[in-house]
Every structure is written in C-alpha cells, then in structure tokens.
Amino acid sequence: MTEVISIIASGLKCDNPSCDYINEDIPQEEYINYINAKCPKCGSVLLTQEDYDAMQEFHNLVAELNKLDLPVTEDKFIMDIESDGKGNLTFKEKE
Ligand SMILES: [Zn+2]
Numbered sequence: 001m002t003e004v005i006s007i008i009a010s011g012l013k014c015d016n017p018s019c020d021y022i023n024e025d026i027p028q029e030e031y032i033n034y035i036n037a038k039c040p041k042c043g044s045v046l047l048t049q050e051d052y053d054a055m056q057e058f059h060n061l062v063a064e065l066n067k068l069d070l071p072v073t074e075d076k077f078i079m080d081i082e083s084d085g086k087g088n089l090t091f092k093e094k095e
Contacts, residue, residue, distance in 0.1 A: 004070045005062045007081075009055070015085035016044040031055070050087030058089060 009028040014021040021041040026034060034047045058081075078094040 003066045004068075004072055005065055007059060007062055009081075012046050013082075014039045014042060014044055014046060015048075015051075015083075016042050018042075019044060021046075045085065048085050048087070051083040051085060054083060054087040054089050 009031075010026060011022060011024040012026050012031070012034055013023075016039065019039060019042040021039050023046075031047060031052060035049050035052050037046045038044070039046050080092045080094050082090050082092065084090070
C-alpha cells in the first residue's frame, strides 16, 4: 500500500532563535535519547518533552490517515515541520 502521507524526519535544530546549531545526523528513532539534551553551542534544550510528544501525536495521526486508503494522486506537497519547544508544530511549504 502506498502511503498518502509520509514523514521524513531527521536531525535536530536548536530552538533558540539566535542560535544556528543544527545536527542533521540524528535519526528519528534516536530522538527519544535527546529529550532535554542541551545544545552544545548555547545550552538551550534541543528537544523538549512537549515537542517530542507533539511529534509522536502527529506520527500517530498520519498513521491513522494512511490507514484510510485515500486515493494517491500525482500531486505532491512537501512541507517542513518545525517545533517551537512548547509542543506546537508549524508547517511550512518547502521552497
Ligand atoms: Zn543553541
């Protein structure tokens, strides 16, 4: 079965807006090990429990949507998902 929605998640970005730290090498399965981990550059928390929970909820929602067997079209939308450290996810269309 083709998944209508797929999530490709990897890497962690510092939530501090004035910090540019990003680690692209963290696979999604390892996020759980990074909850409350500190940014090596500025000491901010890289991944809060709230953000992690929000991501898990989103994954569950997508898994449910994919079970509905929605028609797959040629149209593709690629979105960037960002979290703000407070458990809010924002979706941005990727340029
Ligand atoms: Zn930082």
